[in-house]
Amino acid sequence: MKEGPDIAQIGALIGDPARANMLTALMGGKALTATELAAAGGITVQTASTHLARLEAGQLLSQRKQGRHRYFTLADDAVGKLLENIMGFAAGRGHLRHQPGPKEPALRKARICYDHLAGDFGVRMLDSLVAKGAIDAVGEGLALTGKGESALQCIGIDVGDLKSSRRPLCRSCLDWSERRAHLAGSLGKALLSNFFDKGWARRTAGSRSVIFSPEGERQFLALFPVDAN
Amino acid sequence: MKEGPDIAQIGALIGDPARANMLTALMGGKALTATELAAAGGITVQTASTHLARLEAGQLLSQRKQGRHRYFTLADDAVGKLLENIMGFAAGRGHLRHQPGPKEPALRKARICYDHLAGDFGVRMLDSLVAKGAIDAVGEGLALTGKGESALQCIGIDVGDLKSSRRPLCRSCLDWSERRAHLAGSLGKALLSNFFDKGWARRTAGSRSVIFSPEGERQFLALFPVDAN
DNA sequence: ACGATACTTCGACCGTAACCGAAGCATGCC
């Protein structure tokens, strides 16, 4: 029997609650230390250490030693994509964790998906870009138009720079809370950092959620209108 | 911490080798009985039964009782897509199972991915359709052109029927062996059954691989040429 | 009705791995 690649191995890696929580925490895009990840997983540092070693051996994580800290990140964006995929699937099945905590709404509104914007705001942004004709949506795929390129130039994003990278410019990424696509790829990343740079929004300490300032939110909503229909 | 959907739960479901093997077997698209799945997983029927119950509770599988048999299938194509996703990821990391058995080449050449054609032949078919202008590839997405629609009509596939279904017509699906896209969606399914109907190819008993007859292969290669460049 | 087949449930066993306390390295700071 035994056909094809070994999905059990990575399934098992993701299948432990502590590890899953640590991976989820790393979806925030920031590099985290072993101690921070231990807190995220709800376990002691010793236990976290062995988990992290396993995850690194399985090539889901990579670590960078810096002074007496060890910073862990997801190995690459393929890992991030895989995790968001699984999250989308899990959310679709109603496999949510029952924790109606106060953070949940903020998370649904705007959060980081590895390195780009997700949640209600992420979906709205993509919708608006498509409606404006800045991005062509064909089937599941996305492509930046000439019109879109110049529009982005005005916001302060040089698409030429992004094009030179090996990473695809536009990707669609399934949003687990909205169950619709939002914008990933190097352009998605550039847009999010643009918002940070402008002071429209900021990351939160221990969470994936993104907080918009009142003024930032106003600007964002104006820039990405959604046509009432 | 605990943010977002519970990925650990489904990770754990996929993370057991026996369950992973059973799920992989079901990627062949056929409904299988508990006994067949036990063999696929390399375990006894008792053990398989408990595993299957778990998988069903987790909504990865659905069963249909028929006489004294119970036929299991993947719950829906979202499950198939998820599994192929993970396979692609695992293959990319070199997490292959070391089993250089004789079946491997056949599997790489042509196999079933839930309900459509994958492997070398699957990738070739999509490449050829795109080269011909039958399908537009924009970014990651696929869209059938008018030209493609009439071409399919000639082969004996009525696209109108497919369009009425809720399921998307064209999807791209990452091929774990070729690491490139092949055609999924209802059109992918229709094409594969078309090949079966014509007698060009047939399923194999205990495997996902698809065997083309000499004549069928000739026709297939003629229909989907790949331009030497 | 009886036996055979397909599958599930029960009970018991066992192994793995998750877990933490304590000790061991490594690095930084004074």
Next chain:
DNA sequence: GGCATGCTTCGGTTACGGTCGAAGTATCGT
């Protein structure tokens, strides 16, 4: 050097889940 901090390794405990034999339930064939 001496001490604090960050992390890993070791040792030992514990518990969960995977496993199968045996028994129980359902369905088919004759």
